[in-house]
Amino acid sequence: MAPSAEPKSFLQHRIVRPRALPAPSRSVKSRVWLTMFAFAAVYAMIATRLVMLGLTETGEASAYISAQDSVAAARPDLVDRNGEILATDIKTASLYAEPRKIIDVDEAIEGLSSVFPDLRNPTVRRRLASDAGFIWLKRELTPGQRQKVHDLGIPGIGFLEENRRFYPGGPTASHVTGIVNVDNEGIAGMELAVDRAWLKDLQAAGFASEEALEPVKLSIDLRAQHVVRDEVRQAMERYRAIAGVGIVLDIKTGEVVAMSSLPDFDPNDRDDALDKNKLNRATAGVYEMGSVFKGFTVAMALDSGKVTVEDSFDATRPIRAGGRTINDFHGKNRILSVPEIFIYSSNIGTVKMMLAAGIEEQQSFLKRVGLTSKLKTELPEVATPLLPKHWRELEAMTISFGHGISVTPMQTAVAAAALLNGGRLIPPTFFPRDQATAEALAEEVVTKRTSAVMRYLFRLNVLSGSGRRAEVPGYLVGGKTGTAEKIENGRYVSNKRRNSFLSAFPMDEPRYVVLVVLDEPKPERQGIGATAGLNAAPTAGAIIRRIAPMLGVLPKFGEGGDTISISY
Known part of the structure; x- marks a missing residue:
């Protein structure tokens, strides 16, 4: 009997393999390759187009980006010591063109010139007809101008918003604030000083956003600045002067509280600033200051120890030296004491005081008080003094009464x-400075005793000398007049003068120096003179009368209120 077959296990069952798929036909392969080629072609076209755009529009894009980079950057506000705005940014629109997008150049010029007639010229037409990607047409448009151009609807013409500098006070503090160019970059005054100090570097580093810029506070008091400008302007009209300067300086800190030079300009109108007659005469012009220099000569002689306030000098006869004769304008023709030399403004007596101290002492002293070197301060417009080529005896004599040396x-x-x-x-500053900082910067140039005598002499000159018209009741004004003949064709002319009054108040404890300079003032009326005591002195008095309450200086009345006591 045949052995029975053993049952088959699950693993022993035959695995049924799937039948192989039929090979794709030739037509299917063709469709796959065609699809792949189509995708490759599309991507190739896109890549080619990108390259072409890059090649054809690189100049345009670069020009546009460059234009955006050149758009006027933000600047910090300039404010006075009390926070009043002197300069600020406002938004404005500037007009540009993309010549490649302009359809009809003639039509574009016709439309634009209806708003801006100066754009109708061959240069503009040539630029609009060029292949340039971007060109500026007009910067800083008014809202009305922008609307008119917008209404023209010219293809390829557009606007970019940028910053424009605005000076709310117009010319009030123009020589202090300075101006900016069309790109909002400082080109004069404290605008330029701020750029040089830190703003340019900050902008280059990309940190000068409008939100990040804190206002820059200046030492100027806008109220006092207005008064100084107003009084100098009125004096120029009253005495028919061709120019004028007014300065208020804090004696204890060196802060410039006010500084005006007329004629001035409106910083909102850049073209107005280009007038060469509107330069900053307060710091950028050098002049012979005349008899105000006698104050320095007297201080030099006293501080040398070779002259005392009790001394007297013979002023009976003129001094002849180097072929020149030195005389007094209103000579007393007698021996004069040191106070009399000062209040009568004696050239003869001043020269003899200088000679008693010595020429070397004179040179050393003027150097010590900063009158022979360029002034150091933040304002960029500062001139260098003009000194004599040879500083011999004759030159020293004329310098003693303010001739032969020119300073600002x-x-x-x-x-x-x-x-x-x-x-x-104390070096002057156009930024706020406290007294402690000023003390650290200060250099002693004369003794306290000499300073006390000079305060006495300045006050005496207003009480009894040429400065009487500067008196302001209650404010103990002191000062020295200066009437300097101007030079024409190498010779002094007697009918053209530059008058000054150098003053301070209150003289018992001085707080402020006030200097007024009038260029070529004429007699106020027929029959009187035109010396400094008749025009510059009353102008300084008018300034002091108005600014003293503003600056917190209280008047002093009562017995002894007109004089100051010193010990010498």
């Missing part, structure tokens, strides 16, 4: 502050 009015005010504040020369 600001230098004169700074040096005078040193004579009156106890003898410390």
